[in-house]
Amino acid sequence: MRKIFLILLAFAILLVADEAHEIMQKVDNNIRGKNIYMKISMKVVSLNHERNMHMETWSQGSKKSFVKVLYPPKDKGITFLSLDNQMWQYVPKIERTIKIPPSMMLQKWMGSDITNDDVVKQSSIVDDYNPKIVKRDGNIVTMELIPKDDAAVVWGKIVSQIDTSTYTSKKDIFYDEKGVEVRYFVYKNVKKFGEYYLPTYWRVESVDKRDNYTEMILEDVKYDIEISEKYFSKSALKRFSR
Template sequence: MKGYVLFTALLSATSLYGQSARDIVMAADSKMRGKTSLAEIVIQTVRPAWSREMSIKTWMKGSDLAMILIKLPVKDKGIVFLKRKLEVWNWTPSLEKLIKLPPSMMSQSWMGTDFTNDDLVRESSIINDYNHSFLQDTTIDGRSCYVIEMLPKKDAPVVWGKLTVCIDKQDYLELYSRFYDEDGLLVNTMVASDVRIMDGRLIPTRFEMIPAGKPNQKTVMIYKTVIYNRQIDDGFFTTESMKSINQ
């Protein structure tokens, strides 16, 4: 009888959520990423006394391969970042210098923005490097959302000590995320908005990364175009391609 009661309780929990917290995070990640994606993005870095704008182009394939090309401003034009499985590389054409970024640099600012190197190339995996659990549901912009806490697995190569994400129940849109350090202190909040259809897929197209305790400071990432699920050969994601991609 005790076994039957336990089985019934587990069955009820499964019916309540339908999917595990990990499944939902995976669905949201897949919704934004696709099997492959090619995107044109504008990044606005805002500070109390100044602001600047950057244009980039990204190619991504699965969770292991990514290329980021800076197109503007002119002084940074041609700088390329490559992720290939667990390796991250940077090519600076003006110096003709290729650098392999060590894991210690993943938590550092990407090109002076409020995004980290890890945020852009996702060296760590939000699916495999964290344990996922449900918190109390919430509503964002009229959308009912799961709230999921992600705690890093032991010895996982991650930047954050904890994340909480809010994912829309209907369309699996990650609308709100909080990033915490190892001491549990809030570091950044990311707010996604301007939900629209891009290449037949409903996604947020505006992401604001807001650092805690720094008034009038944020970085805004705006997707101008996204093309999903087109063929990109693995051979494109090489250090040799980095040097010729802007030619």
């Protein structure tokens, strides 16, 4: 009897683990699709100062992404490229391409509360983290994501609240390697784009600077369109900055 109980327990654990992976796969698929184009407006608030930006992004899967800043005029034409866990930036004012080292992935991107790692989507949650369901409340499932031993990621843990009616995140809490809460994302205004669901409002706050925050609104989203491979080469940084 004890042996049968242990077998059933092991089977139940495997089923829960499979469910956790399936949920995260669906969330990841909603975020990326086969490929995705977005036009984004961003507001950065810090020390009673407000800064507004606009940008375009093109992405294929988790390994290729290209970002172009459209506004403000002083930053117009700055571009970013991510390829296979490497990142470059082109600054038109000095006509220089800069490679961003892995040690700078946690640095703030363009003065906002998001990081270089967020912008280029360097890490895939599905590939780099082991998910575990820790709480259920109706359609809302709370997941704990622990990095795999060989994963090159910048976070020690992520806790994500997921709405399983759309397979979109409601809130992500990011922890450092010591288990200290560092920042969180809040997502709202979920819209359907073809077969995909995506929150169109994102807010990012740091735990130690609650008066500072970054808001992003996805103004235009196109999934699974034809995106030229020309965006995903280092020569694209200068070519598409114009």
